[in-house]
């Protein structure tokens with residue numbers, strides 16, 4: 041991953057090599073050394089470290105462009121490059137890694153424990169998932185349901201996407217596969233009522249209710265109002281915005297849109313298909329909210345607890 045940065049680093053290394061070759065040639069011309077001396081020089085020539093020199097303005101500009109190309113927003117890319125400017129004494133890669141690491145750092149947030157405690161204290165826990173069309177909400181709910189079940193937390197799914205064709209069948213199939221109950225009404229029915237019923241069931245089993253909602257487009261005023269209604273009526277314990285990491289720069293627009301509704305945490309999906317992963321950095325910087333999990337495939341097991349170090353490692357490969 042982060043091949044784009046590797047390219048830049050390679051370019052810098054090449055330039056460095058060229059520079060040192062020129063230096064040797066100059067030396068030869070001036071001093072007119074013997075063959076033996078030249079060989080000695082070669083032997084003694086210090087091995088240059090790839091990233092051990094100061095970063096030029098031109099390179100900083102080039103970094104900024106690379107970061108931008110990796111779906112990191114201009115605002116964040118500029119911030120990162122600013123920090124590189126300030127720390128010219130260190131090498132570029134370390135500074136860049138540290139800065140990205142710093143941006144991604146968050147307080148330890150054990151979501152599974154939160155759900156466990158909530159179900160114990162309150163007798164149930166309601167978690168609503170929402171996001172743009174196709175961002176991975178339903179798949180993520182199935183994966184999280186699987187994870188909670190494995191931790192012996194009873195789970196029920198609420199099929200509150202009563203809008204999109206086949207949405208109820210989709211979540212029902214996951215329930216069937218995982219042996220989890222799905223509370224559902226008819227298509228076109230009031231999703232807030234589905235959640236209400238699912239909550240009653242969750243209370244009866246002392247478990248978590250994972251609410252699947254319809255995907256919302258930016259301009260989907262009605263669906264946005266409907267989402268607010270689901271939340272107002274059912275007062276969920278936790279609200280999760282699910283984002284597709286492949287979205288590109290539009291991702292921040294989506295974040296803005298859903299800030300209207302408010303959310304407690306984030307899940308980014310499709311990291312397995314995302315070469316660069318820059319969107320994680322932009323989203324984190326913008327929201328300052330905990331990123332709970334990353335979706336890393338299409339199977340039930342493909343949900344990874346967010347770990348900033350792992351993300352940085354993945355970015356730099």
Ligand SMILES: Nc1nc2c(ncn2[C@@H]2O[C@H](COP(=O)(O)OP(=O)(O)OP(=O)(O)O)[C@@H](O)[C@H]2O)c(=O)[nH]1
Pocket residue numbers: 171172173174175176177178179180201204207253254255256309310311312313334335336337338342
């Ligand atoms: N490769 C990969 N595909 C994913 C991941 N998460 C979801 N998908 C796929 O993305 C597509 C959409 O996922 P859904 O879970 O249906 O998305 P949704 O947000 O519920 O979609 P709507 O209900 O239509 O708004 C499906 O084909 C999923 O298999 C992931 O982490 N990696």
Ligand SMILES: [Mg+2]
Pocket residue numbers: 177178179201207252253254255
């Ligand atoms: Mg869905």
